[in-house]
Amino acid sequence: MARVLIADDDADIRDLVAFKLVQSGHQVTAVEDGMAALRMVREQPLDLLLLDIRMPGMSGLDVCREVRSAPETASLPVILITARSQEGDIELGFAAGADDYIIKPFSPRELSSRVTAMLTRVDR
Amino acid sequence: MINTALVTWALLCLLVFVLMLSLLTVAVRGARMYRRRRRERIAAPVRGLLLELLCAAEDEQDELLGRLARIDKRTWAALDPTVAAMLGKVSGRARSALVRLYELRGAADEAVARLGSRSAARRGRAAHVLGQLSHRPAALAVCRLLDDRDRDVRLAAARALGRTGDPVAVPHLLRSLRGARTVPPNVVTAALTSLGRDAWPAVAAGLRDPEPLVRAVAIEALGMTGAISRAAEVARALREDADIEVRIRAARALGRLGMPDGLPPLLAAIRPGRPVAQRIVAAGALGSLGAVAATGPLTELLGDRNPHVAGAAARALLRLGPAGEAALREAADGRPGPAAAQARAALAEAAVGGARHDVLVEVAL
Amino acid sequence: MIAARVEKWDGLLGTVHGLVALCDTAVIIYFLAINSGYLVLILFALAELVRRLRRAPFAGYEDAAGSPFTPPISVIMPAYNEAAGITEAVRAMLLLHYPVFEVVVVDDGSTDGSLEALADAFDLAEVDHVVPEDVPMRGRVTSLHLPRGGPVPLVVARKDNGGKADALNVGINLARYPLLCMVDADCILDSQALLAVAKPFSDDPLRVVATGGVVGIANGCTVEAGRVVEAHIPGDLLGRTQVVEYLRAFFLGRTGWSKVGGLLIIAGAFGLFRRDAVVAVGGMDPDCIGEDAELVVHLHRQLRERGRRHRDYRIVFVTEPISWSEAPARLRVLGRQRRRWQRGLTEILLKHRRMIGNPRYRRIGLVALPFYVLFELLAPVVELAGLVLVPLGVLIGAVDADFLWRFLLAAYAYAMVVSLVSVAVEEYAYHRFSRWRDLWGAVVGVVVENIGYRQFTAWWRLRGIWDALHRSPQEWGSMKRSGFGAPEQVREGGERH
Numbered sequence: 001m002a003r004v005l006i007a008d009d010d011a012d013i014r015d016l017v018a019f020k021l022v023q024s025g026h027q028v029t030a031v032e033d034g035m036a037a038l039r040m041v042r043e044q045p046l047d048l049l050l051l052d053i054r055m056p057g058m059s060g061l062d063v064c065r066e067v068r069s070a071p072e073t074a075s076l077p078v079i080l081i082t083a084r085s086q087e088g089d090i091e092l093g094f095a096a097g098a099d100d101y102i103i104k105p106f107s108p109r110e111l112s113s114r115v116t117a118m119l120t121r122v123d124r
Numbered sequence: 125m126i127n128t129a130l131v132t133w134a135l136l137c138l139l140v141f142v143l144m145l146s147l148l149t150v151a152v153r154g155a156r157m158y159r160r161r162r163r164e165r166i167a168a169p170v171r172g173l174l175l176e177l178l179c180a181a182e183d184e185q186d187e188l189l190g191r192l193a194r195i196d197k198r199t200w201a202a203l204d205p206t207v208a209a210m211l212g213k214v215s216g217r218a219r220s221a222l223v224r225l226y227e228l229r230g231a232a233d234e235a236v237a238r239l240g241s242r243s244a245a246r247r248g249r250a251a252h253v254l255g256q257l258s259h260r261p262a263a264l265a266v267c268r269l270l271d272d273r274d275r276d277v278r279l280a281a282a283r284a285l286g287r288t289g290d291p292v293a294v295p296h297l298l299r300s301l302r303g304a305r306t307v308p309p310n311v312v313t314a315a316l317t318s319l320g321r322d323a324w325p326a327v328a329a330g331l332r333d334p335e336p337l338v339r340a341v342a343i344e345a346l347g348m349t350g351a352i353s354r355a356a357e358v359a360r361a362l363r364e365d366a367d368i369e370v371r372i373r374a375a376r377a378l379g380r381l382g383m384p385d386g387l388p389p390l391l392a393a394i395r396p397g398r399p400v401a402q403r404i405v406a407a408g409a410l411g412s413l414g415a416v417a418a419t420g421p422l423t424e425l426l427g428d429r430n431p432h433v434a435g436a437a438a439r440a441l442l443r444l445g446p447a448g449e450a451a452l453r454e455a456a457d458g459r460p461g462p463a464a465a466q467a468r469a470a471l472a473e474a475a476v477g478g479a480r481h482d483v484l485v486e487v488a489l
Numbered sequence: 490m491i492a493a494r495v496e497k498w499d500g501l502l503g504t505v506h507g508l509v510a511l512c513d514t515a516v517i518i519y520f521l522a523i524n525s526g527y528l529v530l531i532l533f534a535l536a537e538l539v540r541r542l543r544r545a546p547f548a549g550y551e552d553a554a555g556s557p558f559t560p561p562i563s564v565i566m567p568a569y570n571e572a573a574g575i576t577e578a579v580r581a582m583l584l585l586h587y588p589v590f591e592v593v594v595v596d597d598g599s600t601d602g603s604l605e606a607l608a609d610a611f612d613l614a615e616v617d618h619v620v621p622e623d624v625p626m627r628g629r630v631t632s633l634h635l636p637r638g639g640p641v642p643l644v645v646a647r648k649d650n651g652g653k654a655d656a657l658n659v660g661i662n663l664a665r666y667p668l669l670c671m672v673d674a675d676c677i678l679d680s681q682a683l684l685a686v687a688k689p690f691s692d693d694p695l696r697v698v699a700t701g702g703v704v705g706i707a708n709g710c711t712v713e714a715g716r717v718v719e720a721h722i723p724g725d726l727l728g729r730t731q732v733v734e735y736l737r738a739f740f741l742g743r744t745g746w747s748k749v750g751g752l753l754i755i756a757g758a759f760g761l762f763r764r765d766a767v768v769a770v771g772g773m774d775p776d777c778i779g780e781d782a783e784l785v786v787h788l789h790r791q792l793r794e795r796g797r798r799h800r801d802y803r804i805v806f807v808t809e810p811i812s813w814s815e816a817p818a819r820l821r822v823l824g825r826q827r828r829r830w831q832r833g834l835t836e837i838l839l840k841h842r843r844m845i846g847n848p849r850y851r852r853i854g855l856v857a858l859p860f861y862v863l864f865e866l867l868a869p870v871v872e873l874a875g876l877v878l879v880p881l882g883v884l885i886g887a888v889d890a891d892f893l894w895r896f897l898l899a900a901y902a903y904a905m906v907v908s909l910v911s912v913a914v915e916e917y918a919y920h921r922f923s924r925w926r927d928l929w930g931a932v933v934g935v936v937v938e939n940i941g942y943r944q945f946t947a948w949w950r951l952r953g954i955w956d957a958l959h960r961s962p963q964e965w966g967s968m969k970r971s972g973f974g975a976p977e978q979v980r981e982g983g984e985r986h
Binding site for chain 2: 543544546547548550551552556557558560569614616617618619621622635636637639692693694695889890891895896898899903904905906909910912913916917920925928932
Binding site: 035 | 584643714716717
């Protein structure tokens with residue numbers, strides 16, 4: 001069981017991701033913007049972050065950069081969620097320190113396996 | 125002069141209006157909030173079921189589908205907006221589950237029936253739904269809407285046809301480019317492109333159409349879908365077509381196709397005296413082609429009178445690898461002038477890693 | 490002898506009497522006409538909104554966001570001494586939802602370290618450059634900067650100071666995409682804004698040459714990291730009044746004009762243009778203070794004059810997206826802003842006076858321009874003349890006092906109805922202001938706008954007309970900014986909307 005945080009402004013996506021990950025046996029916290037995500041990261045121990053890139057207010061990229069810059073969270077795995085069309089986002093995401101990305105529209109199963117893969121990689 | 129009684133009367137009327145408008149605004153807001161809450165309340169119990177369906181393994185899907193297909197009309201109406209939204213947000217098995225759910229609920233048949241509705245908004249929506257469901261059997265029925273009297277409906281039909289995946293729509297889509305009731309070329313191109321390689325034979329037939337716009341769109345779609353088997357025909361269009369728009373599309377498509385057939389006509393297309401827009405696109409296409417043979421002719425363009433042509437040539441050279449780069453360096457160190465400046469600008473961009481490869485093109489399409 | 494003089498005096502008094510009465514009647518008719526004009530526009534706008542809302546489900550927004558055929562955009566952002574907010578603004582701009590776009594920042598010789606701030610934030614490197622001269626430029630481009638190693642689609646140019654229009658012209662020359670979006674550095678865009686303003690170009694690529702978007706007032710809104718996350722109507726009277734004014738004049742008024750094909754002004758804070766059309770008219774006119782509005786009039790003029798093939802064009806106002814900018818929170822700043830707007834309008838109408846009433850320019854010449862002359866240009870003159878003449882009329886007995894106060898009440902009630910219709914239409918169509926408190930704020934704004942606010946702005950607008958006629962020197966609108974940093978904060982601006 002891992003503690004996962006999902007930040008997305010779209011309630012449907014948030015619910016779906018949370019549902020799938022709970023189903024896979026993780027403990028999930030869902031927030032709807034970058035500010036809230038950053039607060040959570042600072043307040044409670046987490047094992048993985050799922051961040052939508054384009055959120056109103058603070059973007060997923062900004063959150064990712066902040067997470068990487070603080071020593072206590074620098075090694076936290078981050079997966080970004082991006083829209084299919086925004087090609088540059090993937091490069092920008094890796095530049096900001098993300099570990100992986102998921103493209104919308106996505107398949108819930110694929111999401112779950114990526115999360116699992118990421119967590120096992122970190123464990124090793 | 126207007127008399128006082130009339131003014132008094134008007135004043136009273138206006139005050140009543142002020143009051144009514146205020147009440148109306150409040151009522152509109154109240155009703156909207158009530159409807160939203162009601163919808164959420166009704167949908168809440170089945171929302172979990174929907175999420176379960178989206179996350180279910182194959183063998184569990186049928187049972188969940190059955191349960192969702194049986195929910196009553198009122199609940200379905202409340203859940204429908206979420207289902208429709210989810211359709212665009214998930215892929216893979218989750219998406220096909222939603223499509224099956226819609227079909228079990230009879231949404232596709234209902235949409236087909238609505239294609240003939242008298243309300244334009246309904247027709248458009250029906251076409252849109254059929255596209256979302258990739259409902260292939262309805263392709264021909266949707267084709268008829270390409271000639272709809274309402275512009276927005278025609279657009280919706282063209283977009284939907286791209287998603288139904290049935291190449292039977294191709295001739296209809298190409299025909300919708302001309303006449304009094306048209307669909308814009310970029311929408312048609314997008315639809316043809318998403319039909320993919322199945323559409324190639326029918327799209328290639330458009331290369332011989334008397335209407336330049338049809339030829340241009342056909343060429344663009346072939347380029348976008350990587351129809352390398354048609355490269356020779358596209359190359360001929362660049363050499364021989366009388367219409368500038370068609371030649372520009374052909375040049376761009378040849379760059380995308382990346383076949384050696386493209387090289388001679390592209391080299392011819394960048395010569396001085398040809399239309400500027402064509403030269404710019406052709407220079408960019410030579411860059412995508414990456415043929416070292418283009419180095420010499422592109423280097424000559426660095427000093428071109430038109431700075432956009434010269435800039436496009438410089439950036440194309442960057443993409444030719446070591447040969448192109450060497451040519452740029454030579455030009456940059458050579459006689460000071462426009463050519464050297466263009467070469468230096470391109471090299472500097474490449475050095476910081478931010479080369480602006482895209483070339484400026486403005487065409488009427 | 491004395492009798493004759495008295496008689497003459499009486500005759501004179503009678504003439505004055507009649508004249509004042511006549512003027513008062515004219516003022517009254519004018520007042521009715523201007524409000525009826527707006528009411529008609531709002532009804533057109535309503536029809537358009539109903540249509541758009543009904544068709545929104547199949548308008549294909551999700552297609553546009555993911556399609557390789559969505560035309561790429563160059564966003565041009567001129568900046569002059571904006572160090573406080575420029576980094577935040579550029580970062581927000583780079584995160585807009587749109588498949589392919591670039592941001593071209595033109596630093597118009599800032600002296601406050603704007604460029605250094607950008608260079609720091611985006612790791613910029615100076616590169617050799619060639620600037621094509623598609624439209625004339627006055628200030629020389631001294632350096633060009635690109636972000637190192639990254640895929641960040643940003644270009645920063647530094648040039649010698651030459652004014653906003655000149656900075657825009659440099660941006661136009663540097664832009665490499667077919668659509669140009671001109672934005673102010675202090676304006677906040679919604680993340681879908683580019684998709685929405687570009688939509689008409691994909692739907693009707695052969696005809697659309699320009700689109701404009703709605704500009705809202707950022708005062709009172711919650712702003713986070715360069716996005717408006719929650720729209721509110723500000724708490725102060727001046728803010729509320731301006732929100733209502735923007736709703737009526739800029740949101741619904743322009744939607745109405747767009748519907749009848751007579752859109753004359755696109756907000757300088759947020760407009761999208763075909764690059765080739767802008768190049769064809771020679772870019773922005775650096776001698777015009779309202780260069781954004783001038784561009785649109787110029788486009789109309791040129792496209793109408795340029796033969797039959799081009800006559801069928803469209804300039805569209807997009808109702809969906811919104812860009813937000815800070816409205817003046819102090820009277821003096823507001824006054825200066827209105828003075829500058831009115832000056833711009835006067836200059837444009839003078840420059841293109843040949844078009845006014847000219848049937849060659851169809852609706853633009855016969856309807857839109859005369860409307861602007863009558864109800865925008867002359868409004869402050871008539872407003873102030875009314876303020877003097879109507880009391881004078883009562884004083885010398887030319888107008889019946891009882892009739893007058895009733896009429897005044899009726900006239901104000903009419904103006905209120907017009908504004909309230911705007912509020913109701915907004916609530917029906919987009920309901921951006923989510924709190925009940927905001928509705929009340931709007932109603933207060935409606936009342937205040939007609940009592941005091943209009944008269945105040947009329948005075949400043951009159952001075953704007955004076956400036957235009959006497960050609961006093963122009964400047965980069967003097968603005969005070971503090972940047973977007975903290976949420977919920979107010980800055981003062983003064984751009985054209």
